[in-house]
Amino acid sequence: MEIPYTAKIRPDTGLYNAKLGIWLFLASEIMLFGALFSSYILLRVGAEPGTWPQGLLNVPLGTFNTLVLICSSVTVVLGWAALKMNQFNKYRIYQGITILCALIFMVVKSFEYHDKFVHYFVRLNDGTEMNGHIEGNPMFMTLAKLKQQNKAEFVFHPDAPKADHKEEGNAGVAHATMTIQTADVRKLESWGPWHNTFLAIYFTLTALHALHVIGGALVIFMIWGPLAGMWKTDPERYTNRVEVSGLFWHFVDLVWIFLFPVLYLL
Amino acid sequence: MSDAHDAQAVKAAVRKYLIIFGALIVGTIVTVLVSFVHFGEEGSNTINILVALAIASVKAFLVAGYFMHLISERKMIYGILLATVFFFAGLMYLTVWSMEPVNLVHIKADVP
């Protein structure tokens, strides 16, 4: 016996199996991201007043990425519509754009990550605190690594103090390149997730989201390329697959729609 | 399924999708612009948060409702999502409520 309703709709529920399956899965995803959002709210509300950093992220890049994802969401649904109208080639083009958008998104994201990994916080033994870049832009430098590499000193470019946004820690520090003795440093850390609670939740949320982007794009790509033969043999099921992968993709987009204002703007 | 009638409906839908696409882009831009304006009292950004979340919710509604066809989805799916939303709200609300200082007997310890 074949498993029923893999492509056909079951009359009393009005669904085929995979569609129900993906919605159930999305329900669990809502709980997953929901729990992280709740944690974000709690940590933020619970933070000492005035210590929650704002404006750490690059808003233009974020906006651009938001637009890229919205774009990909539209092409997904247009691709599906094209299949419904029997226009396979059009579908190929639309979904191709979707995959491209996913790539662009990931590239932009990796630039944003890189920005953070080469950005440093330094506390000297005399208590001075600064943020800035180390000459040569190494990633993930730490005090221990410096010592290991026997670097007695390094060149540091402190950030320019921002005019209106209150920047963490470097009020009053002159904007000039300086040489710092390793021996003078008490603490050196890049702006990774360990740096503060905001960056912690930022990296956790966006990395998890990025994993979803990669996963979703892979599935869409598989259906688009290697598995496209099914369009010839079983077009109805093929269209369903496109729809189901599309539902997942829209969800990924949806998560970002909330992530963007919450992390970048507020 | 993909009979002629269906294809007609899909054609009409495509127009809808494009309109929504426009709306989403506008929404994004508005969110960004609005974030540079400060509403409400000095030092409180409650209104800003509400505005941003409101726009995001509208956008989410458009994506879920039209791109994901939720508007015309079946009862079963509504049931599942309703349950999920309920439990999510429970998780979020009860946790936040439980951790609100006025509901707790403790204070933040500044020193051990």
Add this chain to the structure above:
Amino acid sequence: MEKLLGLPVLASEHGQHVDQLIWYVHLLMGALFVGWLAYFLLVLFKFRASRSPKADYIGAQTHATTWVEVGVAAVEAGLLIIIAVPFWSKLVDNFPKETEAVVVKVAAQQFAWNFRYTGPDGEFGKQDIKLVSASNSYGMVQDDPAGQDDIQTLNEMRVPLNKSVVLHITSRDVIHSFKVAAFRLTQDAIPGMMIPTHFKATKTGRYQIICAQLCGNGHYGMASGFVYVDTEEDYNNWIQSKIGGGGATSFE
């Protein structure tokens, strides 16, 4: 009833209500269990296949069970409204005035209890988190006058008889739990939080503090802390003897 349930000695005022609640709940449980068990055994005997070869399609037609269910719900509601909720509120919302009580700050650490009293001035000295170090585990600000007469002890807490005691409980490292069985009192000690609780001792003696939350490999041995309930006089003498030992640290 304490004997029957095997509860440990009781030495606090609110404890008698804890015992009461435990007692009443167990009465409810006992009634349900004995009642159903009797029914159960009866039915197993009466309707065993050899005695009752043909089953009855309809079975029992009774509404008695609904009443049992309603009864259980009603008793639970009663206990909730009459004992559990009001006494809990009393414990967490109605604190005795700190001026009329003995106030003790409790800080747990792996694997010991630190206590701090205000001393005669009734005021705790200032503390600053940045000053915390191995030699100054409370982060005391050294030249604050209010701190000069503070009393710090390790694993030894003394309280007077029949006087309210307010505890402010926190932890320095992981979560511990301050439990004194004789007081029917348990309160988690959570780092980053200062949690108040209170009790009134009703029996002199020496009571052990149990750490009731897994806190590492020494959890089982976090056993050297005691609460001594003294008479008012003994207590005051003890306080006097401690002053002067003031700012000294109790760490290690």
Add this chain to the structure above:
Amino acid sequence: MQPKTHDTKHHDAHAPDHHELGFWQKYVFSTDHKVIGVQYGVTALIFMFFGFLLMMAMRWQIAYPGQPMPLVGGLLESILGDVASGGVMSSDLYNAFGAMHGTVMVFLAIVPLAFGAFGNLIIPLQIGAPDMAFPRLNMVSYQSYVVGGVIMMVSFFIPGGAAQAGWTSYSPLATLIPTDGQTYWLIGMIFLITSSLLGSVNVLATIIQLRAPGMNWMRLPFFVWAQFVTAFLLLLAFPPLEAAGVMQLMDKVFHTSFFLPTGLAVGGEFADISGGGSPLLWQHLFWFLGHPEVYVLILPALGIVCEILANNTRKPIWGYKSLVYSALLIGFLSFIVWAHHMYLTGMGSKISTFFQTTTMIISIPSVIILTCYFITLWGGSIRFNTPMLFALAFLPMFGIGGLTGLPLGFNFSDLHLHDSYYVIAHFHYVVAPGTIFALFAGIYYWFPKMTGRMMSEGLGKIHFWLSLLFMNLIFQPMFMQGMAGMSRRMADGGANYSQAVVGEGATLTDTIMHLNTTISWAAWGLALAQIPFIWNFFWSIRSGKKIESDNPWNATTLEWQTPTPPPHGNFVGPIEVHRGPYEYSVPGRSTDFTPQNEK
């Protein structure tokens, strides 16, 4: 890859039947729900036995703290090294075993057995479906479970050993213990959670989509309903723990401070962390899963018991509809009671009133379910075979466990009972003589369906009576210990606490302490009592009494209306359902059972 070891056994058992599918497709990468169900079952039983072994070792340390373990002490030392030096269990090792006993029992034994194995084996058969809705997902779900299990097992052998912060893994302790056990635990959990999520999507889709014609909702066997609710709980409660797990993993690996507050002073030194986190956040997210999880442990058991009760009383279940609604209500409410595990974390009166009220409310549907079962017995013709004995014993055992949940549910009495052995006794009564008995009942009951052979009744009865005796000898004294104030998770069984005080105010009297030894011997007795079962299980696969018909118990539900063992695709012809699940002793019929598919 991983599942090889036990599948070989399975292969032997089935060696005679031939198929064009190769060994790998048939037994390792199978997508047939029955094979996957058996894989789940055997793997879970092995883990269950392993969880029990951990506990037996711990019980030695509790009864005879500090003394070298006989027989296994040297073995442990040579495998695990310093933590068991001289064959004595160190407190590190005790904590690791304790945490892993909880984890293994809950996540690697009971859930996979009750939900993975029984769900997979029985649901499609009972609803008249050819397989699960997503067979390949089903396979991945099993594999993910095995990977998670292997990671958990590997963690015993890494330097420092397995996780030591309890199965609840409270931060900051879980984060601050410098060894890597917790990291393994978290990664393992992520695989296990993934497995459960895929499994629950599958079960839900199967029940909603693949019911045979005529199998409408109110004709579903209660077992299917129970699994349905269970699947919903897993689907929606697990993701928050996954989120929490990811955050704790970040804390552990990337030194973030999600669950670490500002101002920790570990070992007297001010800890250099970014701070700003909240230890309570972990507890909320953990218990948001934790509480629904306990109903995940009990609902399938209630379902199994229901099937067996109806079958062996030869009459319909009394109050089928109230059972269904109660199960739904339990599922629904279980999401809003979680903070009853956190009464002593500094809650104000509003919150605790809310949570203790919901806790009391949730006990009512449990009472209703049990009542329905009891009333079902009235007017029956009760057969006392092994499955029925286990199912019957389940009732009072779950009763004790459930009832003792009540004093814990009131925050004011929890003040004394929290984290004492009373809690341990409470939940073991529900999961050990409760759920495990129901699972034993299920194994004895459905064994002939899968193998075509019965398990031995004689051995079964020995297994039953001894298990019942020892279970009670183990867990009853724990109530007394808890009442007297003995705390759980004590690597020395409370010896330090009892020795420190003499005379008045002594926390633990000698009588209470002596119970430790009694309990431990009973636990080892329980182990011996399992030998007849293990023997019975493997022996009967090959040599049990052959069943004469496909329906040896004269049951009504659909799983008995197929060939034995069911072929790929389950049913030979199209199947149609005409009646409710428990039509036993219908007046005017020639037999005392009327199958669901009979007109």
